[in-house]
Amino acid sequence: MLNIGPYEFSSRLLLGTGKYPNFEIQKEAVEVSKTEILTFSVRRMNIFEPSQPNFLEKIDVEKYNLLPNTAGAQTAEEAVRTAKLAKASGLCDMIKVEVIGCQKTLLPDPVETLKAAEELLKEGFIVLPYTSDDVLLARRLEELGCHAIMPGASPIGSGQGIINPLNLSLIMEQSNVPVIVDAGIGTPSDAAIAMELGADGVLLNTAVSGAEDPVKMAKAMRMAIEAGRLGYEAGRIPKKRYATASSPMEGMSIS
Amino acid sequence: MLNIGPYEFSSRLLLGTGKYPNFEIQKEAVEVSKTEILTFSVRRMNIFEPSQPNFLEKIDVEKYNLLPNTAGAQTAEEAVRTAKLAKASGLCDMIKVEVIGCQKTLLPDPVETLKAAEELLKEGFIVLPYTSDDVLLARRLEELGCHAIMPGASPIGSGQGIINPLNLSLIMEQSNVPVIVDAGIGTPSDAAIAMELGADGVLLNTAVSGAEDPVKMAKAMRMAIEAGRLGYEAGRIPKKRYATASSPMEGMSIS
Amino acid sequence: MLNIGPYEFSSRLLLGTGKYPNFEIQKEAVEVSKTEILTFSVRRMNIFEPSQPNFLEKIDVEKYNLLPNTAGAQTAEEAVRTAKLAKASGLCDMIKVEVIGCQKTLLPDPVETLKAAEELLKEGFIVLPYTSDDVLLARRLEELGCHAIMPGASPIGSGQGIINPLNLSLIMEQSNVPVIVDAGIGTPSDAAIAMELGADGVLLNTAVSGAEDPVKMAKAMRMAIEAGRLGYEAGRIPKKRYATASSPMEGMSIS
């Protein structure tokens, strides 16, 4: 079970809703993924422009917990304003804080992220900050009271997978709130690695929406995340330099 | 579908039967894994000593395709003799050729493996050789007529996972018979990586039997292999150095 | 040439002075390394306790630029106080800001590091902060006016080498001040990789002082850093999936 704030989820996959070929494919991918948390950019949502097409149209909003993000914000102030807009829609009380410090790498700005998180926590939001894998920054965010920590595996949409498993696992080790690996995942094995490290969940978007077959990839990711979690729980064999026979021969003879 | 010789399998997981804590756990792990191919050491099987306990007792042999291996053989001659013993039992016509050249690493001897494969092919066996990830050696084995190629990911039981994804993928690229990654897998993500590279299957033993919870790990592996295969088919996003927004902001405004 | 503040150095190796087997070996390692910058913990220096043995005794201080660090500080305030103590000795005007946020990982605290750097810059120090490889944090430190950025390769003394070459190279790409890779280096090749990524220098301590033969390792590191720099300047061949003949055969015949 994944617990974030007052919510409890069976699925450990959080799915983004950006850049699918079309809403039909998006809808199907969402269903196949069995996600319970949909994340989307408040700025892209057209909540307040009902005349525009909207990804929510095709989706039964009741079935999902919505996690709006503040993508596009470059300062804490912008992030806070965006978060409040999202809440005003009445659709959600969780917010993924995303304050980008660099348009080329889309990596988060640590100072503004801390500020935004602090402010939004005061306002009563359930706050999930997107952050780098800086271990002490993650600790700071947790100390502020954030409800989950969302360190990136590699730059958003880069598909580079998990570059720094050490930092991610140090964050998981120290955290008392869920750690959700967010950004950079490219393949099912990337997602499985995150879970095997001890992540509580994985947030995906481009890896699914940008795949040649998004629906099939959504299914692959769902299974990989579950497999990785089971693998984590099952306790892997240790790594050894040399071999260990799987078929021990001691005392066996053949004639 | 995985096709080996005349056989067709829905599962891409081949499971070894060595070193489980006990036969009950082994039985459950085998069932949960949904494998259709069980591999075991002929020398360990006690086929011919019915008074001894035998892993086959607990398992409904009719449900599985048995893939005996020649573990323990250090020469082609020993491997051939072992294979014939297995066939004589009437239980199987497939053989995993395993001719070990070094007791510390349990890595295969290329020359004896080629010899054994050639001989057993002449004798009408369905031959699956365990081999290193030497690309040209794999090609030689295929040219001999082997029915599948089984390159190791890393030493048997070492849990080091896939050390050389390049060689494995070059073997997959050149092969017209199934390529089954055999040996060295430690985690579900390792198995998923093998499948994402394009493997037709994965053979596991210690990663499951040696896990703290073999049954849970068997399930994890089943899902990871399926996830990896789906991911391979779904077509991953390309890796990029820089980021790509999942929530494009072009032409969006917020006030 | 490595330029830090008003100083110019031919060597790109910064060497720490902690934990050598004895002062003789330390002295020899320092000489062989050809470093021009020695770093040391102010707290360990015994500057103010002349009765205690001191690494400076054996070393001709005139030949080196001293870079004291604030190791042991857990807050900006402590770091600032330590830096001032160092300056009061009259030996140095550079300071390596090191504010540790966690005693197990010795990873730096981003918020206190920023604060300490800001304060020390105001006080007129030449400031070189030890930081994580968080790209935007590095940018913040540069924007404050820091004279160099010192991102860690992996935890201090861990010998894990460069875990995240992407982040390090993104920091190098964005920086207009020297980037010196600090902490985590274990081997000459680790140091060479840092330089090949485009680092302006490498700071080492445990990799040398903790080696079986610190003097030999000091020499190895000196050469590796120079080799890596030359390699960076020389422009490496691109990586390719397939081979390229080094001995092209076109139009050649042999009879």
Added chain:
Amino acid sequence: MLNIGPYEFSSRLLLGTGKYPNFEIQKEAVEVSKTEILTFSVRRMNIFEPSQPNFLEKIDVEKYNLLPNTAGAQTAEEAVRTAKLAKASGLCDMIKVEVIGCQKTLLPDPVETLKAAEELLKEGFIVLPYTSDDVLLARRLEELGCHAIMPGASPIGSGQGIINPLNLSLIMEQSNVPVIVDAGIGTPSDAAIAMELGADGVLLNTAVSGAEDPVKMAKAMRMAIEAGRLGYEAGRIPKKRYATASSPMEGMSIS
């Protein structure tokens, strides 16, 4: 010292002579590299066509030990014929056996390589076979009497560096003759890694001749190989998950 057959070398860098921008640059790179062993393709050498330009013209042949290779050979027979041609020139008694099994990957054919090595050893050559990193194949080659083993790091000219450090180090561990890492090196750090693993030497060509500045890269490689060797001899610190203070604070106070 590197000992191959009756020869003793101070340099551990073996340099190829293919594909330099021109003979002047080649000459300078060779000198700067301080190599003592030059390798070249017999087929490209124009030994027997004195009217053609020849890399040997610019080079003082007396200063180097020549290591011709059999590049272009696809069978043992071709390799043997090429080797004999080289010997007939009176310039050399060493031969690098290179029997390529695949034109796309230029990976060696294990069976033909074994055959060629065996035959050339009988003929009294000093035999250095280029081989894959198959551990048992390397052992077979040593058992035949080869004077050195030359496993590839990755495909020739690919610049992928060392893909499988485990296999290389297992080969080094088992070998009583020099192990020279051959093919695939891209950067000085790649060469240093090979040496740190325990290699006796590194053979380079494209990494130098194809660099933007081959002369500078030749120098970088020379230093990296020496650095890597020194690092190997100096005994690296162990890798640890957590940090170890380089500036221990026990019992220290600051006021």
